[in-house]
Amino acid sequence: MYKVSALGYIVPIFSFSWVIGWYSAFGYNYLAHFLFEMIAVVALGGLFLLLVVLPKERRSLPLHIMGMAFLGTAILEFAHAVVYPGYTLSNAEYTVELWIYSRIVMVFGLMLSYIVSTKTLRYDIQKQIRNLSSLLPVFSASLLFLHRYIPDYLFYKNGVTTLLKSSLELIFATCFIFLGWKSRKEPAFFIGAILNAIAHVMFISYAGVFSYNIVLGHAFMLSGLNTLVWWAVKKYLILPFREVEELAKQFGGKLNAISKTVNERVEFLNAIINLKSELLNAQDEKELLDRIISFISRNPYVNFALFQEGKLVARHPENLPNSVEKYADFEKFKVLSFDAYIKSPDRAVPKLLEDLFLRTDILAQNIKNSKELKNLNQKIREQEEIRLNFQRAVSHELKTPLNVITGNLQLIEMGVFGDSSNLSEPLQSMENASKYMLELIDNLMNLSRLETGRLTVKYMPLKTDDFEPIVAQYKTLATQKRLEFNFKFSGEQEFSGDYKLLSSMLSNLLSNAVKYTTNGKVKGQMKISKKV
Known part of the structure; x- marks a missing residue:
């Protein structure tokens, strides 16, 4: 009214x-x-x-x-x-x-x-x-x-x-x-x-x-x-x-004070959010700690002291005491391996800083884990490089004496060292074994090239007849083990591919099939599809 x-x-x-x-x-x-x-x-x-x-x-x-x-x-x-x-x-x-x-x-x-x-x-x-x-x-x-x-x-x-x-x-x-x-x-x-x-x-x-x-x-x-x-x-x-x-006359002063407090708190919160983003780029614990100390030191409403094993590391303002016993009325927090003491007229500030400290601990652990993982990956790469170098070296070292053996077998077959007709069967076995060893060494070298990304594929015109000797070789081995052997080619008779790689793959497949079959039969097919 x-x-x-x-x-x-x-x-x-x-x-x-x-x-x-x-x-x-x-x-x-x-x-x-x-x-x-x-x-x-x-x-x-x-x-x-x-x-x-x-x-x-x-x-x-x-x-x-x-x-x-x-x-x-x-x-x-x-x-x-x-x-x-x-x-x-x-x-x-x-x-x-x-x-x-x-x-x-x-x-x-x-x-x-x-x-x-x-x-x-x-x-x-x-x-x-x-x-x-x-x-x-x-x-x-x-x-x-x-x-x-x-x-x-x-x-x-x-x-x-x-x-x-x-x-x-x-x-x-x-x-x-x-x-x-x-x-x-x-x-x-x-x-x-x-x-x-x-x-x-x-x-x-x-x-x-x-x-x-x-x-x-x-x-x-x-x-x-x-x-x-x-x-x-x-x-x-x-x-x-x-x-x-x-209302403005009655509460104007209070409203201004409240508005000022709210603005200061919002500004402080935004500063903490920005600092959290900056901490993501820190490289080590020292950089994390330096950025936090620098941030708190710029805030005039926060009294802050940092101790490690009772020894003062940092403080703001500079007139704060050196002894940890003098900070009994401060709020204590743990940040990394340090004890942080905080005092502020704004009760919200210590809580905001506590959250910042917890995040800093997590980031420090992430940095530590990242460094350990990086060191572990480096060691793995070094070990892998040693293995590959050893593999390449052994492959070359094995191939040299094998080439000597293969060369002498060819000379014996040619009769350079006299009549060897009565040695045809053991010489054939030795020659087959040498070819098998050479294939194993070539496979080992190809594996090394493949792991290092240096394996190249060389295309050339091929026929299925080019692979018949490999099939015949393992058919003989299967017959010796009294296994039934049936392998055939189907599809296109002429095609393009890398003879060495295809020979190696076919040889490995047939070798494993014959080797790990104790009785029964070995049956397979190599189908060449027409290129569209």
């Missing part, structure tokens, strides 16, 4: 006097009526803005309904004023219809607003009523186009308005009286409502469109609407600003 100010009385008196003064000076015609109606339209639109749009915190469902009704009425009032008798767009019947439509919209809105104000409704029902009332302006606009489908005799007959208009004016006045009485604790609203009620009593009947009672009706209507606008402006604009001003 608030007392009505002097301006609350001045607004209706001035509005009423102005309408009567205009009538006395210029008479009442189309221009006067249009001017009065436009002032009413502006007032209704202003009430819509003040009751519905501003401010959300003070908005209520009854006021929302009333504001929507005011906007719907403003739309119809504007059209009513444009086609009022006395202008080129004059249409007496249509202007009466628009006036009655505006009363229907207003009566519906005021009645619904009053009913809602006297009831306690569930939230879902309130939401439905709010949505329904929001359609009032849309309904008003649609009536501008749908009026031609509504029978004229409902509004006037033989040039005289029907009972419908008088009834609506009476209901309209009654609604304003009820709303005014319900809000009598707010004098400005009460005065505005009563003035509007009187205005529509004046509109119940009239002898002509420019009669004196119409002038009085507009005088009371504008006085009432302008008083309601003043009530809404004071309640929803002036009073909130005054409340803010009073």
